[in-house]
Amino acid sequence: MQEASNEDPLDSAASNRTINIVVAAALMLVAAVVMVSSYRLGAGWEKNLGPESGYFPFYVALLMFVSAGVTLLQHVLARRADGEGSFIGRGELVRVFQMLVPMTIFVVLSIYIGIYISMALFIGFFMVWNGGYSPYKALPLAVLLPIILFVIFEIWFLVPLPKGPVEAWLGY
């Protein structure tokens, strides 16, 4: 891959070791929640019916808890903190959030105001803000793509996508 290499490699926002520990701990937490929930449901043997509903998820979560625990210990006990390298640099972290935040807003907006308007806003915003295009260049794509997709999905294939007040105003 061609990487933007003008960043200082030492400028790490988090080490692999830290993130490995955090993720393993999170997995242990999820496993614990599943175990408790399945145990309450019944994780034993029901007469004539075989294993109860919670049986399979309980043991699945138990295995997950143990292996996440081992992973956690492996990384906690690793001798040198910097031996595993950097998980993400500061510049990289910024770029990931530049994508993740607009994407999340787009997804949440689509549920409330419909996907077509949201995608126009999302594509237009991303091109201008992230790609550095002038709004005049971003506008045609941001308007045309939703219209094309609208024709394909709502009219041609008759597959309904989330719609909001604007589509309702247009009669859909």
Added chain:
Amino acid sequence: MDAFFSLMHGFEVLLTPMNLGYMVLGILFGVLLGFLPGVGGANGIAILLPLTFSMPNTTAIIMLAAIYWGALFGGCIGAILFNIPGEPWSVATTFDGHPLAKQGRAGEALTGSLTSSFIGALAATIVLTFMAPIVADLALDFGPPEFFAVYLLTFCSFIGMGRQSPFKVVCAMMLGFAFASVGTDAVTGGIRLTFGTETLLTGFHFLIAVIGLFGIGEILITVEKGLHFEGRSAKINPYVVWQTWKKLPQYWVTLLRGTLVGIWLGVTPGGATPASFMSYGLAKRFSRNGHKFGTGELEGVLAPETAAHAAGTSAMLPMLTLGIPGSPTAAVLLGGLLIWGLQPGPLLFVEQKDFVWGLIASIYLGNLVGLVIVLSTVPLWASIMRIPFSIIAPIIIVICAIGSYTLSNAPADLIFMVMFGIIGYFFKKLDYPLAPMVLAIVLGSQAESSFRQAMIGSQGDLSVFWSNGLVSTITGLSMLMLFWPLISLGAGKLLQRLRGRRVREIETV
């Protein structure tokens, strides 16, 4: 010979204008998905699946499978011209493919990789044609214990064959099983793990997981790297193609080895990506020109591509005969079968002959047509790739969102898609494997059902998994796979000690 006649019948099914048309459409779409980073075979098929609900089953599977072949072909274009693998299985192709392109031999590299892909796929399809009926026949006798043993073998293979930490493999896999358990319990109909919410009653749809893990996760990783495309021109003409084809026979050993590695890893659930790396590694070790690998050796392009394509194709064998997919993409196809109301497994070969053999025939033709289409349209794809990522990325996300929503018209699926995207991003960066997780989500409820049915049948006696020759063999193999990391560690230590002793003996002499 039966298989041969069935295949001929399959071609009859395939050769209608509608089926052929959708096949070509699928290939074109697949190539596009294959070379764009961020969308691939698995989530491309997942996104398009809802559009096939109104088609006849056979047409739908032919188109969706064609997307897979197209994606397998398309991956190498970006890898060779731009040094950007569109798919994980093209990573090994960049090692020698891109250096060749830098030397101005892009045409040679592309011809070589596409042709060797075709050879790998063809060999795997022949194996599929003649082995599938035999395996399906054998599997007709399977009961719940046998099926659970096969599931066990599938998942233990990931532990034994994965290059990741076995603990991380187990973690990812079990997380997949946990996701699969959410919602309604398939055996008793009870509700579980919904934590009182209505949204979780229907559980997590595995296609949402695929779109999130592979699509959104991949996009996040791609933006993090801050890609900028630096393409090499793709001059490809009949003369270059012919010159390259003339060179291929001398690499027959590499091609054969790649095919065998690919078929093996495709049938056991290794998949195309490990197959391509393993084949590249073996070729580097055993080839006379091995020391030149990485500087632009044609052989280094042929090895991974043959294996990747052979693996991708042979992954269909366990998917069709046992209902156990050999790769995430095959898993998505399997999901399609379930949605269309077809039960994958041995009975498919008895009850749905048109469907099975039409599909197998389409693999032969699809790969041939794919080869011709891709060879003749390389410059077109290369020009699409010059569209800046800040335009492509939001469009890919929009397409992923549409695909997620259309599956069941549930707004919550959009949120789940982002959630799986974030999981995919962390898992991929920390070397938690995604393939076993996806397979666990797909197969979770079936694996659980077969386990519980086997337990009900034996009244809770675990020895049912050792009760006859067939099931004991499969269970035994699973245990071998499960403990393989330990066994190989032990063997390595033993070997080291033996060597050490010999060194000491020599020293004392």
